[in-house]
Structures are given as C-alpha cells and as structure tokens.
Amino acid sequence: MDVIQVELPDGSVKEVPAGSTPLEVARTIGERLAREAVAARLDGQMVDLTRPIEKSSRLELISLASPEGLDVYRHSAAHLMAHAVKSLFGDDVQVTIGPAIENGFYYDFFSEKHTFSPEEFDTIENKMAELAAADLPIVREEVSRDSAIRLFREMGESYKVQLIEDLPNEMVSLYRQGDFVDLCRGPHLTTTGRLKAFKLTSVAGAYWRGNEKNAMLQRIYATAFPEKKALKSYLAKLEEARKRDHRKLGRELDLFSFSEEAGAGLVIWHPKGALLRTLLEDFERREHLKRGYDIVMGPQILRTDLWKTSGHYENYRENMYFTEVDEQSYGIKPMNCLAHMLIYKSRMRSYRDLPLRFFELGTVHRHEKSGVLHGLLRVRGFTQDDAHILCAPEQLDGEIKGVLAFVQDVMGIFGFEYEMEISTRPEKSIGSDEDWERATDALMSALKDSGLPFEINEGDGAFYGPKIDIKLKDALDRKWQCATIQCDFTLPERFDLTYVGSDGEKHRPVMVHRVILGAIERFIGVLIEHYAGNFPLWISPVQATVLNVTDSQAEYAEEAYRALRSEGIRVAKDLRNEKLGFKIREAQMEKVPYMLVVGDKERDSGTVTPRHRSGKNLEPMTLTEFVRFVQDECRQYH
Numbered sequence: 001m002d003v004i005q006v007e008l009p010d011g012s013v014k015e016v017p018a019g020s021t022p023l024e025v026a027r028t029i030g031e032r033l034a035r036e037a038v039a040a041r042l043d044g045q046m047v048d049l050t051r052p053i054e055k056s057s058r059l060e061l062i063s064l065a066s067p068e069g070l071d072v073y074r075h076s077a078a079h080l081m082a083h084a085v086k087s088l089f090g091d092d093v094q095v096t097i098g099p100a101i102e103n104g105f106y107y108d109f110f111s112e113k114h115t116f117s118p119e120e121f122d123t124i125e126n127k128m129a130e131l132a133a134a135d136l137p138i139v140r141e142e143v144s145r146d147s148a149i150r151l152f153r154e155m156g157e158s159y160k161v162q163l164i165e166d167l168p169n170e171m172v173s174l175y176r177q178g179d180f181v182d183l184c185r186g187p188h189l190t191t192t193g194r195l196k197a198f199k200l201t202s203v204a205g206a207y208w209r210g211n212e213k214n215a216m217l218q219r220i221y222a223t224a225f226p227e228k229k230a231l232k233s234y235l236a237k238l239e240e241a242r243k244r245d246h247r248k249l250g251r252e253l254d255l256f257s258f259s260e261e262a263g264a265g266l267v268i269w270h271p272k273g274a275l276l277r278t279l280l281e282d283f284e285r286r287e288h289l290k291r292g293y294d295i296v297m298g299p300q301i302l303r304t305d306l307w308k309t310s311g312h313y314e315n316y317r318e319n320m321y322f323t324e325v326d327e328q329s330y331g332i333k334p335m336n337c338l339a340h341m342l343i344y345k346s347r348m349r350s351y352r353d354l355p356l357r358f359f360e361l362g363t364v365h366r367h368e369k370s371g372v373l374h375g376l377l378r379v380r381g382f383t384q385d386d387a388h389i390l391c392a393p394e395q396l397d398g399e400i401k402g403v404l405a406f407v408q409d410v411m412g413i414f415g416f417e418y419e420m421e422i423s424t425r426p427e428k429s430i431g432s433d434e435d436w437e438r439a440t441d442a443l444m445s446a447l448k449d450s451g452l453p454f455e456i457n458e459g460d461g462a463f464y465g466p467k468i469d470i471k472l473k474d475a476l477d478r479k480w481q482c483a484t485i486q487c488d489f490t491l492p493e494r495f496d497l498t499y500v501g502s503d504g505e506k507h508r509p510v511m512v513h514r515v516i517l518g519a520i521e522r523f524i525g526v527l528i529e530h531y532a533g534n535f536p537l538w539i540s541p542v543q544a545t546v547l548n549v550t551d552s553q554a555e556y557a558e559e560a561y562r563a564l565r566s567e568g569i570r571v572a573k574d575l576r577n578e579k580l581g582f583k584i585r586e587a588q589m590e591k592v593p594y595m596l597v598v599g600d601k602e603r604d605s606g607t608v609t610p611r612h613r614s615g616k617n618l619e620p621m622t623l624t625e626f627v628r629f630v631q632d633e634c635r636q637y638h
C-alpha cells in the first residue's frame with residue numbers, strides 16, 4: 001500500500017496510507033479533534049472529512065468552532081431543511097439554492113401551489129429533527145454534467161437544471177442524504193445526526209437570481225447552532241430586537257409613519273417624532289457652534305448645469321430626482337455640498353479665513369430601489385447633519401482630528417461604542433492618483449494619531465475621495481453606519497476654489513465632507529432600538545405627564561400642567577376619569593420618563609409625586625423643585 005505524507009498547519013508531517021480520509025487523519029491526532037472537525041482544507045481546497053487523500057498534501061482540519069466550520073454546519077442545515085420540505089410537500093415545491101449567511105442560512109423554494117407560512121415552521125422543524133435523528137450519511141457523488149441535468153429534469157427540478165446548465169464544468173458534484181439529493185459544491189457534515197439545534201425564523205419573497213424580471217421564490221430564513229444553549233440565547237436576542245424594532249415602536253409611540261399616498265421611503269413625522277427630531281437638531285446646532293462651525297442653508301433644488309460642473313450628473317444621476325420649470329432643468333439635491341461651494345466662492349478668501357466650517361441640517365433626496373427601503377434606516381428623503389470644511393492642505397490633519405474628537409464626544413453622550421474603517425479608491429471615481437494618495441494619507445495619519453483601532457476597506461471610497469466610516473454598536477451589539485469623514489480634492493478643483501496664501505499667491509483649498517450622526521432619520525431609527533423607546537430625559541418628546549387620582553384634583557392638576565409647560569418642561573396630562581393604575585399603565589406604555597401623580601395630599605401642599613417609568617417613586621416635590629430636577633438631569637447635554 002502506498003504511503004503518503006500529510007503536512008499539518010503546525011508544520012508536522014503524518015505518514016498515512018494513500019486514500020486515507022481527513023477524518024481518519026484527525027483520529028490519529030486525537031478523538032476530540034476528530035469530533036470537533038466538520039470539514040477539511042486539502043491543499044487550500046475545502047473538502048468533506050470523508051474525501052480520500054490520494055497524494056501527499058497539506059491538510060487543515062476545519063473545526064465547528066471556526067466561522068468557516070459554522071458555515072459548513074449551517075449549509076448542511078439548509079440541506080436538511082430542503083430535505084424536510086421536499087418530504088412534506090413533494091412535487092408541489094422545487095428547490096433552488098440555500099447558502100449559509102450571517103447568523104444562519106436560508107433556502108429559496110419555488111412553488112405555485114404552496115405558500116409557506118410561519119404556522120408551518122413547527123411541522124418543518126419536526127421533520128428536520130426526525131431526519132437528523134435518523135443520522136443519515138451525507139454522501140458526495142461526482143457525475144457528468146449531462147447525467148446531472150437528466151437526473152434533475154426527471155425529478156422536475158427545473159431551477160437545478162438551469163444552475164447546472166450554467167456551470168462550465170464537465171463534472172458536477174451532488175450530495176445525497178436518504179432520498180434527498182442536491183446539486184452542491186460542498187463540503188458538508190458527514191451525517192445529518194450532527195445537526196443538533198436549528199430554528200426557522202421567517203419567510204419572505206426573493207426573486208430567482210435576485211432579478212425582478214424572474215420568478216418570485218419563497219425564502220425561508222432559519223438558523224442553526226452547534227448547541228441548543230447557543231440557539232436559545234440567539235433567539236432571545238432576536239426576540240429582543242423584534243420588540244425594539246423601530247417601525248413597531250415608531251407606531252406604538254406615535255412618532256412617525258409612511259404613506260403610500262405620499263410615496264415610499266418618505267418619512268412623515270408626527271408631533272412627538274417631530275419634537276424628538278427638533279431636540280436632536282437643536283443639540284446639533286449648539287454642538288457645532290461650540291466647535292467653530294458656521295450654520296448655513298442652501299436651496300432644495302439647484303440648476304442641473306451646476307450638478308454637471310460638480311460631477312454628480314455624470315456619476316450620481318441615477319440616484320437623483322429632477323424637475324423642470326420654465327424650460328430650466330433643476331436637480332433636487334442628493335447632497336448639500338454645492339451651495340456650500342458657492343458660499344465659499346461668494347468672496348475672495350485669504351489664508352487667514354481658513355479653516356471655514358459650513359454646517360447645514362440639509363435635507364436631501366436620493367432614489368433608492370424600493371426593495372432596499374427599510375423603515376427609517378433606509379429612506380429616500382432625509383436630513384443630514386452635514387458640514388464641509390475648507391482648509392489649507394497643511395490644516396487637513398488637524399481638522400480631521402477635530403472631527404474624530406467630535407464623533408467621540410457625541411457617541412459618548414448616546415452611550416454608543418463604535419468602530420472605524422477607512423475606505424480607499426473605488427473603480428468608478430474621479431480625480432488624479434496623486435490627489436487620492438494625498439487624501440488617503442491624511443485620513444490614515446489622523447486615525448493613527450488618534451490611537452483608535454481601525455480597519456481598511458479597499459475600494460469602498462466615494463467616487464470623489466477616500467473616507468472614514470464610523471460604525472456604532474448599539475445595545476444589542478449590532479453595527480450601524482452613521483458618521484463619515486470624506487476627503488475631497490476634486491470639487492475645489494471643479495469649482496475653481498482658491499485662497500490667497502501668505503505668499504500672496506493663489507492656492508487651492510482642501511475640502512472635507514463630514515456627518516456626525518449621518519441621516520437624522522436613520523440615527524433616530526437606531527436610537528429607538530438602542531434605547532428600546534426609553535429615551536433619556538433630555539430628548540424625550542414628553543418628559544412628564546400629570547395624572548390625577550380623582551376628579552377632585554383635576555383643577556390643581558391642570559394648573560400644575562400649565563405651570564410646568566410654561567417653565568419649558570415637555571409635559572402632558574391625563575385627567576380622564578379613569579383608575580390611577582390604568583393611567584399609569586398607559587403612560588408606562590408610552591415610555592414617559594416621569595409620571596406626576598396628584599392626589600389630595602399633593603393638591604393641598606402644592607406638590608407632585610414623581611414616579612419614574614422604571615417603577616421607582618420619588619419623594620413629593622414642589623413644581624419649582626421638579627423643574628430644577630429635570631433641568632439638572634438634562635444640563636449635561638447643553
């Protein structure tokens with residue numbers, strides 16, 4: 001028998017008989033390693049644990065604990081789900097594809113006869129459990145393309161036939177388990193019995209091959225974990241995310257809505273939502289003024305010719321809205337930069353004027369495909385806390401550091417942790433190589449000097465310059481893109497912006513586009529989920545609500561309400577003739593920070609008894625004391 005050499009990642013070499021499998025090699029090293037392995041990498045290629053090793057090779061065992069191992073596990077769970085669905089629904093359903101994704105997997109099914117609903121998830125899961133318990137071997141088979149086409153055609157699986165027809169290979173691989181067979185590159189687990197914990201989570205429509213001209217498929221999302229415990233904690237997190245869903249809370253707290261009559265992706269702010277937004281905007285204005293920014297405002301539409309000058313028309317046209325009046329074409333602004341350039345150009349600038357920092361709460365419109373719209377997180381009309389910094393090249397580093405410090409302060413106030421990424425030149429871009437290099441270097445050195453860790457995203461920059469993206473992490477550890485800092489050497493060139501230097505010569509300023517919160521809409525969506533609707537007092541649209549115990553305090557409650565309102569407290573009242581417990585429950589549902597209970601005692605002493613939404617009762621206090629109490633709690637943000 002031939003002996004071959006298998007080199008392991010630690011550099012050690014094992015001599016084994018030719019035709020040994022990775023699983024057998026693993027066993028010679030240790031039972032535990034063999035137990036935890038789910039696949040192997042043979043000379044760099046992912047293979048099954050049962051693939052015979054024919055010649056001397058490098059071998060790496062893939063453990064279930066690694067991200068790749070988990071993907072193999074989840075992809076095998078996708079086969080199990082497809083197997084279960086085929087067992088239950090037979091010829092009514094055709095299989096297509098089922099990859100592992102972040103946090104789980106999905107499988108796309110085609111059916112004209114059957115519409116999947118979450119009520120069936122139990123049935124499918126039970127079938128999966130049955131097939132897993134049967135511990136069916138998962139077997140790889142290599143067949144010719146033609147015979148694979150014949151096989152799937154006979155089974156009536158026309159989507160699989162299409163997939164195989166598009167493959168360039170002579171031979172294709174199939175994976176069988178029991179009576180189920182799927183076209184697949186693999187690798188897979190060795191048996192269905194290794195799948196221990198899985199759960200179907202949702203069902204949604206998806207076009208075949210992501211193309212809206214193709215048939216609509218039904219995508220069942222699911223997840224799988226090596227152990228029941230991990231699955232349980234993941235599902236609990238998912239449930240918490242569902243409870244915090246900003247679309248659900250937005251409706252319950254009456255903050256905003258969308259209307260098909262108005263148009264998709266266009267937010268309609270209700271009184272409490274509009275107030276919340278106004279409070280954030282006021283906060284932004286104060287913070288920007290403190291840091292030497294000037295507040296400016298540009299028009300909503302600007303002539304199309306100007307968008308041609310800026311390069312937007314050429315590079316961004318498909319995302320823009322246009323309108324025509326008096327035979328003059330206008331573009332509705334998708335970005336706020338242009339008016340800021342015109343402000344710069346409105347007079348001669350000297351090096352003594354720089355840096356200039358123009359800040360605008362600028363409302364923009366961008367056409368996003370309807371499929372990607374998602375509550376407040378992805379909309380077509382939104383307001384950015386946008387600023388453009390124009391400075392001398394030697395000031396760039398300092399300005400970027402200033403923005404990073406600004407981001408740090410603001411994220412701290414909202415209790416967000418964050419991560420940073422720098423994105424470099426994309427394929428479709430304008431500007432010279434030299435400009436790109438200079439801009440990228442400036443961002444990179446500011447990041448390095450900040451001492452904060454960052455990652456590099458190759459080719460993900462804006463078309464006009466490199467950028468720093470800041471992704472914040474919310475209370476559930478989810479990441480959200482908000483702040484960005486973009487360098488731009490191109491617009492100053494296109495608009496011929498200059499300043500007179502200390503040498504009396506004309507120089508070109510550098511431009512930085514930056515947002516801190518990003519789109520206010522999106523940021524509010526993230527805030528709602530981060531706080532689960534329990535906004536801190538300083539941005540709560542309603543800070544307190546006055547509740548009387550019986551009608552006999554109604555007059556005093558009304559007086560208290562008016563007095564607090566005139567002191568600038570955002571106060572509501574509930575003077576209905578209802579039980580106090582009922583009124584408290586309702587205020588609790590509305591997540592009002594303080595309920596001010598007014599009974600005979602309070603009326604007679606001119607006080608209120610604040611009850612925090614957490615259920616904690618405070619000592620009775622006079623109205624003046626309560627006003628000071630609220631002001632103290634909010635002061636740190638002013």
Ligand SMILES: [Zn+2]
Pocket residue numbers: 075079182183184185186
């Ligand atoms: Zn597969």
Ligand SMILES: [Zn+2]
Pocket residue numbers: 335336337388513514
């Ligand atoms: Zn800009």
